[in-house]
Amino acid sequence: MKDIVGPAAKLGGKMxxxxxxxxxxxxxxxxxDINGVPDKYVxxxxxxxxxxxxxxxxxxxAIWEDFPKFETTANKLKxxxxxxxxxxxxxxxxxxxxxxxxxxxCKECHESFREKE
Amino acid sequence: MRRAxxxxxxxxxxxxxxxxxxxxxxxxxxxxxxxxxxxxxxNGKYMFTAGGCAECHAVPVKKCDDLKANDKVxxxxxxxxxxxxxxxxxxxxxxxxxTGIGNWTxxxxxxxxxxxxxxxxxxxxxxxxxxxxxxxxxxxxxxxKAYLDSLPxxxxxxxxxxxGFPFNIRRGLGLWHKLYVNGESFVPDPHASAELNRGxxxxxxxxxCTECHSSRNLLGGIVKDTEFAGAPKPEGxxxxxxxxxxxxGIGDWSEDDIAYLLETGNTPDFDVIGESMAxxxxxxxxxxxxxxxxxxxxxxxxPPRPDAVPKSKQKDEDDEEGGAAKSGSDSDAKHPDVxx
Numbered sequence: 491m492k493d494i495v496g497p498a499a500k501l502g503g504k505m506x507x508x509x510x511x512x513x514x515x516x517x518x519x520x521x522x523d524i525n526g527v528p529d530k531y532v533x534x535x536x537x538x539x540x541x542x543x544x545x546x547x548x549x550x551x552a553i554w555e556d557f558p559k560f561e562t563t564a565n566k567l568k569x570x571x572x573x574x575x576x577x578x579x580x581x582x583x584x585x586x587x588x589x590x591x592x593x594x595x596c597k598e599c600h601e602s603f604r605e606k607e
Numbered sequence: 608m609r610r611a612x613x614x615x616x617x618x619x620x621x622x623x624x625x626x627x628x629x630x631x632x633x634x635x636x637x638x639x640x641x642x643x644x645x646x647x648x649x650n651g652k653y654m655f656t657a658g659g660c661a662e663c664h665a666v667p668v669k670k671c672d673d674l675k676a677n678d679k680v681x682x683x684x685x686x687x688x689x690x691x692x693x694x695x696x697x698x699x700x701x702x703x704x705x706t707g708i709g710n711w712t713x714x715x716x717x718x719x720x721x722x723x724x725x726x727x728x729x730x731x732x733x734x735x736x737x738x739x740x741x742x743x744x745x746x747x748x749x750x751x752k753a754y755l756d757s758l759p760x761x762x763x764x765x766x767x768x769x770x771g772f773p774f775n776i777r778r779g780l781g782l783w784h785k786l787y788v789n790g791e792s793f794v795p796d797p798h799a800s801a802e803l804n805r806g807x808x809x810x811x812x813x814x815x816c817t818e819c820h821s822s823r824n825l826l827g828g829i830v831k832d833t834e835f836a837g838a839p840k841p842e843g844x845x846x847x848x849x850x851x852x853x854x855x856g857i858g859d860w861s862e863d864d865i866a867y868l869l870e871t872g873n874t875p876d877f878d879v880i881g882e883s884m885a886x887x888x889x890x891x892x893x894x895x896x897x898x899x900x901x902x903x904x905x906x907x908x909x910p911p912r913p914d915a916v917p918k919s920k921q922k923d924e925d926d927e928e929g930g931a932a933k934s935g936s937d938s939d940a941k942h943p944d945v946x947x
Binding site: 496499500503508509534544590594596597600601604606 | 867
C-alpha cells in the first residue's frame with residue numbers, strides 16, 4: 491500500500507513543486523489511487539497483531555489502543571485525497587492547496603501511529 | 608618516606624592549582640558591550656521559534672519525558688533529558704523572580720547565551736546549546752530577552768540535574784568552555800550572498816542544527832570534520848541523518864526539496880520525517896519562505912561528507928537484533944542501541 495501512496499504522492503508533489511509540469515488528469519489519477527487505500531489501512535491491524543507481534547512492524551501501540559481515532563484519521567485521508575482529485579480539474583493552484591492539506595493528514599497519521607526514530 | 612609524601616602533596620597541590628586555573632570562570636561580556644537597541648518583541652518571538660526554545664523549556668504535558676507540551680509560552684521547565692551523562696532537568700526560564708529568570712538583566716541573559724554562564728559566574732551545562740547560540744547577534748538576543756519577559760511568570764522549582772561523576776562537578780565544565788565557547792557572534796562571509804549568510808546564521812546560530820546532526824568526541828565536543836554528517840541520537844536509540852550534500856547524505860535533494868521539507872515535513876519521496884525532527888520542522892514552517900530558502904541554500908553549500916555513523920555498522924546491529932526478534936524478542940528490535 492505504501493507502494494501505491496508513496497509514488498502517487500511523489501508524482502503530485504513534483505507537480506506542486508514545479509519539477510514536473512502540471513497535468514490535471516495524471517494528478518487526479520494519482521489522488522484517486524491514494525483514495526482507495528485508507529479502506530485497506532483499517533483492515534491491516536486486527537486484534538492479535540498488536541505491537542511487537544510482528545517483527546519489523548512500525549505500527550505504534552496507539553493503533554490498537556485508540557482504534558476509532560486511527561479509523562477517523564484514515565478517513566481524513568480518504569476525504570483529503572478525494573478533494574485533491576477533484577481540485578486537479580480546477581487547475582494548478584487549487585490542486586496545490588488541496589495537495590498540501592492532504593499531506594498534512596499524512597503527517598498527522600504518521601506522527602500518531604507510526605514509530606520512527 | 609616523608610620526602611615521598613611531601614612530593615605527593617606538592618603534586619596534588621599543583622594539580623589543584625592547574626584545575627583551578629583551567630576552570631576559572633570565563634571572561635563575560637560587560638553591560639557596556641550591549642549596543643543601543645530598542646527591543647523588537649516580534650523579532651524576539653521569531654528568534655524564539657527559530658531557536659526551538661519551547662521544545663525544551665515548555666512544561667511537558669504529563670511525564671517529564673513527554674515530548675509534547677500544552678503550549679509554547681509556559682516556560683517553567685521540568686522536562687527531563689536522559690543522556691549518557693545522566694539526567695538533565697530543564698530549568699524554568701519564565702520571568703518568575705524566585706524560580707525562573709525574572710531577576711536576570713539583559714546582560715545576564717546575553718552571557719548565558721554567549722558564554723554559557725549563569726549570573727555570578729557558574730557554568731551552565733552544554734545540554735543547553737549555547738555552543739550554537741553564542742553566534743547570535745546582540746540585537747537578536749536583546750529582542751529574545753524582551754519576548755521572554757513578555758511571557759507568563761510561573762513558579763516552578765525544578766530539581767537539580769542527576770549526573771554521574773565527574774560530570775556532576777560544574778566547575779569542571781570550565782575545560783569544555785575553554786575548548787568550545789568564545790562568545791563570538793556570527794561573522795558574515797563577504798564573498799557569499801546575503802541569502803547564504805542569512806542561512807548560515809540561522810543554521811549555526813539560533814537553529815543549532817549542528818548540535819544533533821554532528822557527532823561528538825569523548826568530551827562531548829562536536830567533531831568539526833564530521834559536522835552535519837549525522838550522529839547517534841543524543842538520547843539513545845537510532846541515529847540522526849547526514850544532511851551534507853553527499854551520496855550518504857542528501858546530495859540528490861534540491862534546494863527546493865530541503866525548503867519543502869522544512870515547510871511541510873515531507874521528504875522528496877513523500878515520506879514523513881521522524882519524531883524528534885517533527886517539532887523542529889514545525890518551527891521552521893513558521894519562518895518566512897525566504898528564511899527557509901536561505902537555510903536550504905546554506906545546507907546545500909556544506910562540504911559533502913560520508914556518514915559519521917557508518918550505515919553498514921548500523922545494519923550489522925540490525926541484523927543481530929533482527930535474529931533475536933525472530934526468537935520472540937521485544938519490539939525494540941528495530942531500534943538497536945547505538946554504542947555510547
